[in-house]
Amino acid sequence: MQTKGNGPSLRVVTTAMMAFVGVAAFTALSVEDLAGLTADERANLSAGLIARYVIAMAIGGALAGWLFASLFGRRGVLGLVLALLGGLFATMIAGLFGSAFAMLPDLVANGFSMGDLIGIGFGLAVLPLGIASQLFLAAGWLALVIIAQIWARRIRMVRREA
Structure with a gap:
């Protein structure tokens, strides 16, 4: 499923782009939250926990991008609508899987509870x-x-020509 000229496949592009979207969204929201903390609260914050969430959001976004790759790269207005839906679904799944992956070490160490399920579900x-609450985000x-839609569209066009 490679494009002409050995370029990346459609699935590789959407996987990478949605991983980036998950990390970018989480990072932007976290930076805003961190700005509201006092110096003592920031000092008590675990850098390892933040890193674990960033990695988990990348994994969740990548998984979602891989799952929803077929919604990207279609022609016309309908193609753009499908890409936007794919992006929305991928963002939701990135949050869900990101929360689950990030909480996994705690679940293994402390056991599973209903509160954990709510926390994972909230990730959805x-x-x-x-993102919706902030115009810039x-x-x-x-x-x-x-960008993911345009890149995927280009891959579909090159693949069709090959």
């Missing part, structure tokens, strides 16, 4: 709601999804 909505998310 936290990135889309956080929404514009950045939209730009990244459109």
Whole structure:
């Protein structure tokens, strides 16, 4: 499933782009939250926990990009709508899987509880709601999804010509 000239496949592009979207959204929302903390609260914050969440959001975004790759690169307005839906689904799944992956070490160490399930489930909505609440983040998310759509469209066109 390689493109002409040994370029990346459609699935590779969407996987990478959605991993980047997951990390970018989480990082942007975290930076805003960290700015509201006092110096003592920041000192008590675990850098390892933040790193674990960043890695987990990348894994979740990559998995979601791989799952929803077929929604990207289609022609016309319908293709753009499908890409936006794919981006939304990928963002939601990135949050869900990201929360699950990030909480996994704690679940293994402490056991599973209903509160953990709620926290993981909340991951489904936290990135889309956080993005929707801020115009700058929404514009950045939209730009990244459109870039993924254009790149995927180009791959589909080259593959069709080959």
